[in-house]
Amino acid sequence: MLIVFRTSGVLLLGILLLMIGNGIMATLLGVRGAIEGFSTQAMAFVMAAYFAGFLGGSRVTPELIRRVGHVRVFAALGSLISAAMILFPVFTEPYAWVVLRLVVGFCFAGVFVTAESWLNNATPNETRGTAMSIYGVVMMAGFVVAQGFVARGDASGFVLFILPSILVSISFAPILLSVTPAPVFESSRPISLWEVFRASPLGIVGLFLMGGVFSALFGMASVFGTTAGMTAAQISTFVAAIYLGGMLLQFPIGWISDRMDRRVLILCVACVGCFAAALAGIGVGGYPGLLATAFLLGGMANPLYALLVAYTNDYLAYEDMASAAGRMVFVNGVGAVSGPFVTAALMDWVGASGFFVYIFVLMLGLSGYAVWRMSRRPSIATEETGSFTAVSPAASPVAMVYAQEAAYEADEEAAAAS
Numbered sequence: 001m002l003i004v005f006r007t008s009g010v011l012l013l014g015i016l017l018l019m020i021g022n023g024i025m026a027t028l029l030g031v032r033g034a035i036e037g038f039s040t041q042a043m044a045f046v047m048a049a050y051f052a053g054f055l056g057g058s059r060v061t062p063e064l065i066r067r068v069g070h071v072r073v074f075a076a077l078g079s080l081i082s083a084a085m086i087l088f089p090v091f092t093e094p095y096a097w098v099v100l101r102l103v104v105g106f107c108f109a110g111v112f113v114t115a116e117s118w119l120n121n122a123t124p125n126e127t128r129g130t131a132m133s134i135y136g137v138v139m140m141a142g143f144v145v146a147q148g149f150v151a152r153g154d155a156s157g158f159v160l161f162i163l164p165s166i167l168v169s170i171s172f173a174p175i176l177l178s179v180t181p182a183p184v185f186e187s188s189r190p191i192s193l194w195e196v197f198r199a200s201p202l203g204i205v206g207l208f209l210m211g212g213v214f215s216a217l218f219g220m221a222s223v224f225g226t227t228a229g230m231t232a233a234q235i236s237t238f239v240a241a242i243y244l245g246g247m248l249l250q251f252p253i254g255w256i257s258d259r260m261d262r263r264v265l266i267l268c269v270a271c272v273g274c275f276a277a278a279l280a281g282i283g284v285g286g287y288p289g290l291l292a293t294a295f296l297l298g299g300m301a302n303p304l305y306a307l308l309v310a311y312t313n314d315y316l317a318y319e320d321m322a323s324a325a326g327r328m329v330f331v332n333g334v335g336a337v338s339g340p341f342v343t344a345a346l347m348d349w350v351g352a353s354g355f356f357v358y359i360f361v362l363m364l365g366l367s368g369y370a371v372w373r374m375s376r377r378p379s380i381a382t383e384e385t386g387s388f389t390a391v392s393p394a395a396s397p398v399a400m401v402y403a404q405e406a407a408y409e410a411d412e413e414a415a416a417a418s
Contacts, residue, residue, distance in 0.1 A: 204331055273297060306389070
């Protein structure tokens with residue numbers, strides 16, 4: 001771990017600043033939208049635009065990097081993010097926010113692709129798995145820290161919009177001044193989405209469903225808070241509890257996943273997620289109970305994404321993993337784009353608790369499909385499965401590819417040592 005911080009500490013600091021800025025905006029927009037009188041459906045379009053932009057940016061950025069290089073792409077996209085963040089309080093119209101959020105999502109995808117490439121290039125092979133795990137923790141920590149700024153700031157003013165713009169701008173310095181030349185993107189054997197689905201139906205269906213869960217937790221949590229009548233401080237604490245759970249529970253669940261049938265664990269984690277969503281939906285324990293269930297819900301949802309990725313990789317040849325990573329991110333992204341619309345519709349129909357109804361239905365669907373898939377084919381022996389590597393749903397396909405490589409190298413080393 002010390003080697004990772006020595007070789008990539010400054011780069012990780014830049015990523016932390018990026019995530020604090022991104023986390024502030026994700027919560028702030030929901031609170032400010034309520035102040036401006038935006039409807040729940042209007043906010044659904046705003047939040048969905050980020051995921052649509054991120055999906056597009058993940059696919060376009062590698063080609064941009066091939067044409068003009070990592071530094072130019074990173075600087076250009078980062079500048080656009082910084083400018084867009086300042087414009088939100090200037091153009092307080094839903095359609096303007098949709099466009100700005102689309103731009104921010106597109107640019108953040110490109111920034112992550114570039115930063116993750118540099119992180120991998122700066123990290124020795126023997127510590128790559130540790131580096132990617134630390135990277136995931138840094139991303140979650142950034143979201144948690146961001147909520148402290150939202151809780152103490154004034155969502156009706158300009159300062160909270162200027163702050164993330166400054167943080168994003170400052171983050172360029174440590175990243176650009178510390179990086180080594182990034183590797184060229186190599187083409188991999190193309191593999192279709194249908195081929196990945198045939199290899200792991202549970203993985204693909206699960207990733208689609210978890211895209212909806214992630215977009216609700218990341219995009220609509222603050223909208224839920226305003227609909228429920230919570231203060232800005234209460235909303236930010238609620239959101240922080242979600243990401244704190246995801247950060248703390250990922251590694252224990254990952255450790256367990258390397259020692260048992262992953263399908264059984266996916267089923268168990270999804271069932272716990274159902275239970276947490278149900279408790280939150282009926283308001284057990286008031287606000288303290290809401291925070292506890294938010295922690296548990298985030299702690300189940302974030303590891304489920306990485307679990308489904310690891311489970312899918314168990315059925316893929318190593319040479320297909322890089323191409324399959326893009327397909328998995330695409331499926332997850334499609335689910336994420338549709339999530340805010342369904343969440344908003346349910347919230348309009350049954351009230352604020354519709355937020356948890358949506359998550360409950362998705363988790364229940366994943367649980368049921370996991371049970372059905374367990375009846376369709378036998379599981380792979382635990383000793384033949386690949387290693388679990390923490391991957392955040394907020395990361396780009398590049399992080400997933402490098403996490404896959406780290407897991408594969410760890411398995412190779414373990415096999416050689418045995």
